[in-house]
Structures are given as structure tokens and as C-alpha cells.
Amino acid sequence: MSQHAGQVEPQSRPFLGPGPGPGPGRSAQPTPPAKGKAEAAIVVGAADDVFPLAARRALASLNREAARQRRAQRAEQSRRRKAKRTVAVDSSRAKTSTEALRICVQQLKWREFPTGRHLFCDIYWHGVSFHDGEVSCASQVNKYPGMMEMTRKINFSRAVRTMQELFPDEYKFYPRSWILPEEYQHFVDQVRLSKENDSSWKPTFIVKPDGGSQGDGIYLIKDSSDIRIMSSLHSKPAVVQEYISKPFLIDRLKFDIRLYVLLKSIDPLEIYIAKDGLSRFCTEPYQEPNSRNFHRVFMHLTNYSLNVHSGNFVHSDSANTGSKRTFSSILAKLSLRGYDVKKVWSDIITLVIRAIIALIPELKVYHQMYIPPGKPGPTCFQILGFDILLMKNLKPVLLEVNANPSMRIEHEQEIAPGVFEYVPSPVDEEVKVAVIRDTLRLIDPTLKKNVSQTQSTEYSAENDGEDTTESDAQSKSEASSGAVQNWPPLCLKQVFPKYTRQFSYLLIVERIALLFIRFLGIKGTLKLGPTGFRTFIRTCKLSNSNLPMASVDILYIDIARRWNIIRGERGESGMCLQAFMDAIFHMAQRRYKSQPLRQQVEALVNFCEYQLEALDEKHFLHNRTPDLKPSLTMIHPERPRSGAVSNVHLLNRMSTSNRLLTSSLPVSMDKQHVKSMNRRVTACSPAGSISPNGRGSLGCRFCRNNNQSCSVVGLNDVRSQQVKLTQMLHSCATWYSM
Numbered sequence: 001m002s003q004h005a006g007q008v009e010p011q012s013r014p015f016l017g018p019g020p021g022p023g024p025g026r027s028a029q030p031t032p033p034a035k036g037k038a039e040a041a042i043v044v045g046a047a048d049d050v051f052p053l054a055a056r057r058a059l060a061s062l063n064r065e066a067a068r069q070r071r072a073q074r075a076e077q078s079r080r081r082k083a084k085r086t087v088a089v090d091s092s093r094a095k096t097s098t099e100a101l102r103i104c105v106q107q108l109k110w111r112e113f114p115t116g117r118h119l120f121c122d123i124y125w126h127g128v129s130f131h132d133g134e135v136s137c138a139s140q141v142n143k144y145p146g147m148m149e150m151t152r153k154i155n156f157s158r159a160v161r162t163m164q165e166l167f168p169d170e171y172k173f174y175p176r177s178w179i180l181p182e183e184y185q186h187f188v189d190q191v192r193l194s195k196e197n198d199s200s201w202k203p204t205f206i207v208k209p210d211g212g213s214q215g216d217g218i219y220l221i222k223d224s225s226d227i228r229i230m231s232s233l234h235s236k237p238a239v240v241q242e243y244i245s246k247p248f249l250i251d252r253l254k255f256d257i258r259l260y261v262l263l264k265s266i267d268p269l270e271i272y273i274a275k276d277g278l279s280r281f282c283t284e285p286y287q288e289p290n291s292r293n294f295h296r297v298f299m300h301l302t303n304y305s306l307n308v309h310s311g312n313f314v315h316s317d318s319a320n321t322g323s324k325r326t327f328s329s330i331l332a333k334l335s336l337r338g339y340d341v342k343k344v345w346s347d348i349i350t351l352v353i354r355a356i357i358a359l360i361p362e363l364k365v366y367h368q369m370y371i372p373p374g375k376p377g378p379t380c381f382q383i384l385g386f387d388i389l390l391m392k393n394l395k396p397v398l399l400e401v402n403a404n405p406s407m408r409i410e411h412e413q414e415i416a417p418g419v420f421e422y423v424p425s426p427v428d429e430e431v432k433v434a435v436i437r438d439t440l441r442l443i444d445p446t447l448k449k450n451v452s453q454t455q456s457t458e459y460s461a462e463n464d465g466e467d468t469t470e471s472d473a474q475s476k477s478e479a480s481s482g483a484v485q486n487w488p489p490l491c492l493k494q495v496f497p498k499y500t501r502q503f504s505y506l507l508i509v510e511r512i513a514l515l516f517i518r519f520l521g522i523k524g525t526l527k528l529g530p531t532g533f534r535t536f537i538r539t540c541k542l543s544n545s546n547l548p549m550a551s552v553d554i555l556y557i558d559i560a561r562r563w564n565i566i567r568g569e570r571g572e573s574g575m576c577l578q579a580f581m582d583a584i585f586h587m588a589q590r591r592y593k594s595q596p597l598r599q600q601v602e603a604l605v606n607f608c609e610y611q612l613e614a615l616d617e618k619h620f621l622h623n624r625t626p627d628l629k630p631s632l633t634m635i636h637p638e639r640p641r642s643g644a645v646s647n648v649h650l651l652n653r654m655s656t657s658n659r660l661l662t663s664s665l666p667v668s669m670d671k672q673h674v675k676s677m678n679r680r681v682t683a684c685s686p687a688g689s690i691s692p693n694g695r696g697s698l699g700c701r702f703c704r705n706n707n708q709s710c711s712v713v714g715l716n717d718v719r720s721q722q723v724k725l726t727q728m729l730h731s732c733a734t735w736y737s738m
């Protein structure tokens, strides 16, 4: 035995490719073959010595080929294994979406758990809110915490109002609104003033109860004194809004558009718009409002739930007739009549992005409360329903955003007088199933994670304005993950970050929210306490002789109390985000007098971020090697600078706004970023100097370009830093296409 082993061992070393031929001292004689497994080893091992070079090369190439095949086989097996992993969807709380969701899950060959599952599922589909039920940390859920609250009529109007104060021109798509009861007097005064200024102005207003839906409790008025809820103002909060009295009509009927929007992620912001939606028609020919027709709901309100009860409601299986049609059929009609349909789409995309930007700051506050950063938690996405009205000139107006748009694919039909039954609705099915299925395709947990990130980089950096290959990317990703192939192109079109460049300057309120979140301190709260506010003032060095700490305390108490009364939270303490923004606006106006509000606020936010950067920088330098220290020059945002400057503060501002300490980045990455920023900034500004933040101009802080849309970008995460830097804050295309 030992003798046999002794013969085999020296020759059984693996064959590693063409080796040297038989050299001096090597035997050219073939070794007699041994038995069994050792036999093959002897032959292969002996090749070195026995076979001619060509034969050894052929053998090596065969070996390589075999190894390649083995690798391919293993890859295929793993792909098949992955493909076999069925995505589990918990639909037990899907409510009215159940039917459409079931169809989609079947189409995707995923697995539905209609009564829930003992083990955790990949996706939880909730019918109402994030809090509908328990969700696993590693799962995805189709609702964001706080979305329900934020899309209520009053909260949404407030969020848009804040944006209107800063960007009045950009937020004209939302009708002028007043919140009742708190702004009743303001409403009366403003209307009187407007009438005095323009005697031909004969407005109509629509009163909508907060939290109402399906047209419930809505009525029209001509004069502020007509508000019915005056008697019980405190019990019935509502929004009173300018009524769009000249809508675009088709067949003399008023209609609105229900558009589906997927908010795939809030950090980084990712928005998709469905290419098709629904148009819901009134059932009585439209007349401009007057006191004789105010009460005619079938003429003024487009709600399906109301009009379906009118004798004139037309159920149709066709997408382009009847009282509910696809939006694409309307666009086709408009196009035939020679209207510029692309412009309509472009305006709608702008409206959607701006509306979501208004919602995001508060959503982030809710998000950190329920899913604290850095802690495990579910990933959220949400389909929103945008209700849009086209004015006579085809300009879109936003009526409201629905956190829970109906995903029902049946409609009510009167089968006998007063007896209604649900029957399948082909138009609803066509639009809604596509929206849900493509949402699932986009969030598919078996897909490679980098799809959307790749897209965003490509879109924002290079392909702005082009209808690029996002569905190609999706299909490739689906194919590579072994997911279902040969799907139609996605019906959901990415619009953000695709159009980041044109909208990034609106993110100033989000930056205020990030400051707020940073000082919230204890997780699980939506309100900033007095200590948190003082710490914010101290850390950002906002207190000075003009604003001593005593005044800061008074400011806090005043604003916090006012907002708690406004929000009906009288007994509660703490400062909500809206109150914090109020405080920021107030301090900005005091500090930067004689500038427009937007510039004042921007300057203050820059200043605060700079102070936080400086602090983070201190920590950063503390932990760094000494040779790096001299290269990091901090530039005060309110002091002029000269000569070449380092852009490190910019990097830090970005990381600060993301609550990510620069010191948490690996050195190489850090240096790389600074280097790449230097390169880009130099390319943008040959002088190599960075214009001071917020000093006198709203121009690009890199190149001193005074372009109004050149504002400071807020960054969502480190990954997107490079993307955003490449945008360099220059606006170009202003049309967005579907």
C-alpha cells in the first residue's frame, strides 16, 4: 500500500497548463498507468513529462473549457434557484385592492397569502395605512407612515402653502385655499381686497370638509358669509378654495383626471407616473356656477361615487366612451383636435413632482419616527391618486392627492331600481391592473438592487429630456434575475430623479426638515422640545445680540403654542415641523432684511448647514491623519473668499444634510469625492472660486451664475452626491415627456 502510494504521489500534482517539456534529468518514458482514480491523476500529471507541447496545450484548453462549462452550469443553477424563489405577498389587508392585486400576483407567478402567513412575507399590501398591521423589518409595504395624514385636505393645503410662500410662481397649480376655521378672517379680508382691486372678479368658492372623500359635504358659495359651518366652526374644519369655473369640457361635460403616481422611495426621491389614468365625467352638461345651479352635484362634481347614481351615467366596456374613460383616450381626442398633448403631459409631470416635493419634508419626519434611520425597518412604497382638472386653456390644476386611490376593478351597477351590484369594469381593470403589476415589477425583491440607481445616474447626468431605456433596464434586470420575461414595457414612467436638475432648487424645505430631524433627538417623536430647539440655536450659532437666548425661548413658546392651537393639539407641548419652519422664516427675515423671503430662508439654511459642517468637520479632523488637515479649508458662508478654495465644506454640507458624518466615510472615498468635486467645480467655474452662499444672489454657488433655477441642491444620500454634482444646477430643458 505504502509502496503504491509512493509511486503515485509525485505525479499526482494537478495539471496547471502547458509546462516545460522534458528537461534534463526528467524521464521521457511513459509511466505505466495505475488503477482506479489514481489512474487518471497519473495520466494528467504525467502529461508534463510525456506528451508533446501541442498535446499538452490541447489538454489545457480542454481543461479550461470544462472549467468554464462547470462555472456556467453553476451560474445557471443559481439563477434557476433564484427564479424559483417565489415572492410572497400578504394580501390579507388589501381591502378593495384585493381583486386587482390577485390578478397581478398570478400574472407574475408569485404567491399570494390572502389570509396572511405565519412566516413573514416579502410584500405587505395594506388597504388603508402603514399601520394596518404588523410588517417584517426585511419586507416591503405599500404605504408610508404619515401619508394618510399628509394628504388630508388641510395638511396638504398647508404643505403647499409653505411652498407657495417661497415659490409663488411654481405652485400656482393649486387653487388659492384657506383653512377653516383658523383662516376665516384672512379669507374674508383677502376676498374683499381682491374684489376692490378688480371689480370684474366674480369668484365662486368650493368648501370641502377636512378628511372628507367622494364629494361628501362639499358645496359651492359665492360669498364668505355663505359658509355654512360658521355656526360650528370648531367642530368642522374644512378647506375653502377658489372654484375653477371655466374647466375644459368634452361633450359639454366637466371631467377630471385620476392619475396614478408611484412614490417608490423618499430617500433618495424616486417618482413614477402611470402613462394612463382615468377620466371621470359629470353626468349633466356644465354651466358656469350661479346661485341657481350651485346645488347640482352632477354638473359640478366629477366624483364617480356621486355620478354613478345619476340616471345619465353611461357604463361602457370601451375605453373611449361612457362616463369613465381612459385618460389616453381623452389625449387622443385632444390630439385629433390639434391640441398640444405633449405640453399637457409636460405640465402634469411638473405638477406631480412639485406636489410631491411639498409633501416630502413632513413625510420624512413621520418616517424617522416609525422607521428610525440606521435601524432595521420595512421599505415603503406607495401608489398615490392625483386628481387633476384641466382648465379651459388645458393648464392642469391639482384638486387633491389621495393616499388610498380606489383600486377596485368592478363598478356598481343598478340591476333593479335602487339595487346595486358590483360588475367587472374593463376600463378600471385595464388601467389599475397595469399600475399594480408594474409597481410590483419595480419593487420586485428578487431583482438586482441597482436598477433604479443606475437609471437615476444615467437620467440626471446625461439623458435629461430623452425618453430613455428604463423599461429596457427593467427587462434586463428581470431577465437576469430569472423573473418573468416578455412583459409589456412598464406603464410607469420615471420622472424623478430623471428631472432632478429642474426641481432641485425646490428642496429647500426638505433641508429645513433635515435640520429639524437632526435636533429631534429622541426617536419616536414628531415634535421638537425646548431643549432641542435651544441646542439647534446654539449649535448653529444663531443667537447673537439681535436674538439673545431669552428671545429664543420666547420665540419657541410663542410659535409652538400657536401651532398646537392651530392643529387642535392644545394640551400638547413641543414644536411641530410647520412651527419650526415658521421659526426659521422668522429668524431668516430678522437676519437677512430686505431680501425676498426665499433668499432669506436659503441664506439661513446655508448658514445653519455650514455651522453643522464645521462641527462635523471638527469630528472628522479629530479622527484623521495629520497630513490631511491642512488641505481642508472651511469657508464661511457669510464672508467673502479669495483664491483657490477647497470644496470640502460642500461635501460636508451634503453629508450633514444627510446626517451622515464625513468621518464615517472611508478615507479613499472621501478623497475621491473631494477630488471629483474639485474637478467639476473647476470645470464649472474657471476662476475656481465658489460664490458665497446666499449673498445677494440666488446664483449657482459654484459658478456665480445668476440663473434663478440655480439653487443649492439638498442631497439625499452619499450615493447621489456625484449625480447631483454633475447637474451643476443649470436648468436646460423645461419640457418633460412621457
Ligand code: ADP
Pocket: 175, 206, 208, 212, 213, 214, 215, 216, 218, 241, 242, 243, 244, 245, 256, 300, 301, 302, 303, 387, 389, 399, 400
Ligand atoms: P373629495 O375628496 O371629497 O372627492 P375633491 O377635492 O376631490 O374632494 O373634490 C370633489 C370634486 O369637486 C372634484 O372631483 C371636482 O370635480 C370638484 N372640485 C373640487 N375642487 C374644485 C375646484 N377648486 N374647482 C372646481 N372643481 C372642484
